[in-house]
Amino acid sequence: MPTGYPNAYLWIKDYLYGKTNIFGLSTNADQTPAVLFPKFVQQSLLQTAPGVSLDDIGMQDVNRRNYNARWQDFPRPSWVTNTSTAIESLSDPAITNVFAGLTNVFDTVSVQVSSDANPHFALTK
8 A cells, every 4th residue: 555545544544534546546426435435546556556456465265056956965954953842822821832922922011102392301101
């Protein structure tokens, strides 16, 4: 990176202040950091290391495709919990076997009463 930007904080600070050395790199309407930062790095590389491109640095991820011909070839989880719990509805008492926080999920009511004449007054039960 150039001597004026030894870390990302200084580049972000200049981006937020709208410095022309950063915003001058893009002529289109999209001037987000995702567009401007790669252009800034590419410009810096052209000045300091002319033979190096942006694709030569960092990591590249490639999504490798898996072709499976049978159901048995698909990946299967190695560990599954609560395999024998069947729930018919949210009111089923066995729902606590799945998640204990769902106990009496329908036993709660909240009512708030407010006044148009006195908007600062509110009663919650």
